[in-house]
Amino acid sequence: MWETLAQAVINGLLIGGIYALVSIGVTLIFGVVKIVNFAQGEFVMIGMYISFFLATQFGIDPLVSLAVSMPVLFLAGVLIQHFLIRRVLGPNDMPQIFLTFALSLLLLNLSLMFFTANYRTVHTSYSDEALHFGGLYIPVAKLIAFAVAMGLSGLLWVFLHTTDLGKAMRAASQNRDVAMLMGINPNRVFAVAFGTALALAGAAGSLLMPFYSAYPFVGQVFVLMAFVAVVMGTLGNVAGALVASLMMGVAESLGIQFVGADSGLIVVFALLLLTLAFKPSGLGARRGR
Amino acid sequence: MQALGKMKWLWIALAIVVMIALPQIVTSSFAIDIFIRILLFSFIGVAWNLMGGYAKQLSLGHAAYFGLGAYTSTIMQVNYGISPWIGMMAGGVAAMLASLPIGWLCFRLRGPYFTIATIATAQVLMLVFLKFRDFAWGAEGTTVPNLGSAPLMMQFEEKSSYYYVVLGLLAVGLWVTHRIEKSWMGYYLVAIGEDEDAAEAIGVNAPKVKRDIYMLSAFLTALAGTFYTQYIYFIDPATAFSFNVSIEAALVSIVGGIGTLWGPVIGTVLLETTSALLQSWLGSSVGGIQLTVYSLILMAVILWRPTGLIGFATDLYHRYARRKPAHA
Numbered sequence: 237m238w239e240t241l242a243q244a245v246i247n248g249l250l251i252g253g254i255y256a257l258v259s260i261g262v263t264l265i266f267g268v269v270k271i272v273n274f275a276q277g278e279f280v281m282i283g284m285y286i287s288f289f290l291a292t293q294f295g296i297d298p299l300v301s302l303a304v305s306m307p308v309l310f311l312a313g314v315l316i317q318h319f320l321i322r323r324v325l326g327p328n329d330m331p332q333i334f335l336t337f338a339l340s341l342l343l344l345n346l347s348l349m350f351f352t353a354n355y356r357t358v359h360t361s362y363s364d365e366a367l368h369f370g371g372l373y374i375p376v377a378k379l380i381a382f383a384v385a386m387g388l389s390g391l392l393w394v395f396l397h398t399t400d401l402g403k404a405m406r407a408a409s410q411n412r413d414v415a416m417l418m419g420i421n422p423n424r425v426f427a428v429a430f431g432t433a434l435a436l437a438g439a440a441g442s443l444l445m446p447f448y449s450a451y452p453f454v455g456q457v458f459v460l461m462a463f464v465a466v467v468m469g470t471l472g473n474v475a476g477a478l479v480a481s482l483m484m485g486v487a488e489s490l491g492i493q494f495v496g497a498d499s500g501l502i503v504v505f506a507l508l509l510l511t512l513a514f515k516p517s518g519l520g521a522r523r524g525r
Numbered sequence: 526m527q528a529l530g531k532m533k534w535l536w537i538a539l540a541i542v543v544m545i546a547l548p549q550i551v552t553s554s555f556a557i558d559i560f561i562r563i564l565l566f567s568f569i570g571v572a573w574n575l576m577g578g579y580a581k582q583l584s585l586g587h588a589a590y591f592g593l594g595a596y597t598s599t600i601m602q603v604n605y606g607i608s609p610w611i612g613m614m615a616g617g618v619a620a621m622l623a624s625l626p627i628g629w630l631c632f633r634l635r636g637p638y639f640t641i642a643t644i645a646t647a648q649v650l651m652l653v654f655l656k657f658r659d660f661a662w663g664a665e666g667t668t669v670p671n672l673g674s675a676p677l678m679m680q681f682e683e684k685s686s687y688y689y690v691v692l693g694l695l696a697v698g699l700w701v702t703h704r705i706e707k708s709w710m711g712y713y714l715v716a717i718g719e720d721e722d723a724a725e726a727i728g729v730n731a732p733k734v735k736r737d738i739y740m741l742s743a744f745l746t747a748l749a750g751t752f753y754t755q756y757i758y759f760i761d762p763a764t765a766f767s768f769n770v771s772i773e774a775a776l777v778s779i780v781g782g783i784g785t786l787w788g789p790v791i792g793t794v795l796l797e798t799t800s801a802l803l804q805s806w807l808g809s810s811v812g813g814i815q816l817t818v819y820s821l822i823l824m825a826v827i828l829w830r831p832t833g834l835i836g837f838a839t840d841l842y843h844r845y846a847r848r849k850p851a852h853a
Binding site: 324 | 581583585630631633634636637638640641642644645648649652653656772775779783812813814815816817819820821823824827828831
């Protein structure tokens with residue numbers, strides 16, 4: 237019993253690390269640019285396909301292809317922010333929601349057209365490896381993904397807290413108008429925030445590739461989880477999103493283990509609805525606000 | 526002004542005659558199928574637009590009510606032999622009741638997070654209907670028993686009869702929207718859509734107005750669900766709670782003109798015609814092409830004409846109408 241429970245918690249934490257990369261991106265964009273990127277999951281999908289093609293065409297390990305998927309998606313993020321998102325920033329919700337939503341639909345269906353709905357997998361030397369601790373079982377590929385995900389989250393924290401650009405991003409997310417009065421260039425900050433968020437999604441994609449199949453709809457799984465985590469962790473709060481993502485992963489895993497294989501999502505959504513009902517400002521909300 | 530009023534009624538009368546005569550003139554069943562899709566999605570768009578368009582509560586979860594309507598009437602028909610006409614009303618009421626707790630939760634969030642919460646509710650309902658096989662057939666779904674010609678059970682041999690049913694639904698939807706547009710409710714909705722805090726400051730009871738319009742929108746959407754199940758003789762959670770229904774409801778309204786009476790209809794005509802043309806040119810072999818084109822149209826509208834095709838047409842009309850007296 238306890239072993240099953242511990243195993244479910246471990247599985248949940250490991251996949252929660254990937255959820256964290258996606259939701260940190262969503263919450264970063266929301267905090268700084270003040271829009272919700274509905275297409276975040278599609279960039280995970282693109283990251284996966286990049287790693288898939290590098291692995292099958294050139295035999296490059298998915299972990300090495302992080303060095304390709306992250307810069308490519310960073311650049312894509314800067315361009316998307318510059319040419320699309322910038323044009324709809326303003327008080328009106330509708331264009332913002334539906335522009336990124338249209339982008340999500342477009343990327344998803346383009347990949348359906350070009351890559352078909354087939355599941356693509358990459359088999360690495362460590363795909364079937366696992367560590368054993370007593371009765372517990374830790375797949376190496378997932379452990380690596382989790383470790384890299386936490387490392388990247390840590391790097392982001394260092395970037396946001398120690399560099400001028402990172403501080404400018406935090407300032408812009410706390411109070412955009414005052415930040416601009418202090419001489420922060422909003423377009424530059426927005427572009428970096430969007431690029432960073434997409435690079436994290438791309439990293440999530442590459443890290444998933446050794447143990448998860450790539451297919452056009454794969455992003456939807458992760459983006460829903462990320463949205464739930466971002467609401468639970470308080471909108472725009474990076475640390476909140478990280479903690480909430482790990483919780484979501486565990487909740488989903490416990491749901492699968494103890495309620496049934498198809499009820500992981502039900503448990504996750506139930507958590508979302510409970511959060512909305514009892515603490516709509518999220519768990520990371522500061523007191524007295 | 527009065528002459529214009531009379532002209533308006535003339536146009537409406539003419540449109541009604543054309544719409545009634547249409548399936549008698551164009552009898553190809555492929556064409557009637559497309560007309561039915563256009564009318565159905567116009568109707569769903571109209572139902573969405575009441576809340577999404579006027580009050581700007583941008584839901585992407587209307588499939589929840591489409592599915593509830595479809596399942597309520599089908600369960601009543603298959604398990605208890607109750608006519609889908611009654612089931613349709615029951616489905617509408619079920620959707621209204623469901624919209625109360627769903628709205629209570631989702632309206633705690635604003636803007637994009639309201640949208641996300643609505644997506645989640647529709648997904649939860651789909652998962653629930655997938656999971657509970659005892660009363661709703663689980664993932665396999667079920668076929669609706671084919672009774673041949675049975676108008677009392679909403680089954681017809683002629684495709685054109687389905688056309689008239691959904692035409693009637695659309696007429697009801699447009700009439701309701703028209704009445705609301707001209708009522709205090711309509712002004713409250715637009716005020717909430719413009720700025721919810723400001724609307725509350727001048728005394729609009731925003732939570733109540735949003736709750737009421739959500740109930741009405743859910744009711745109408747559920748009617749479409751029943752109709753669709755009767756039309757295709759099949760139901761399963763994936764079709765009844767299809768995310769594509771939620772998407773298309775919002776898309777047709779935005780492309781046509783969000784928060785306008787005719788916007789959803791015009792948007793549907795454009796999108797469904799495009800989709801039908803694409804299918805006849807390329808066949809259905811290329812997956813994803815339809816939504817690729819939809820998303821490009823949506824992006825173009827948002828970037829260049831956020832008021833939709835109606836706004837575009839009005840701009841053109843004003844440019845033309847203003848120039849005309851200058852020449853005369």
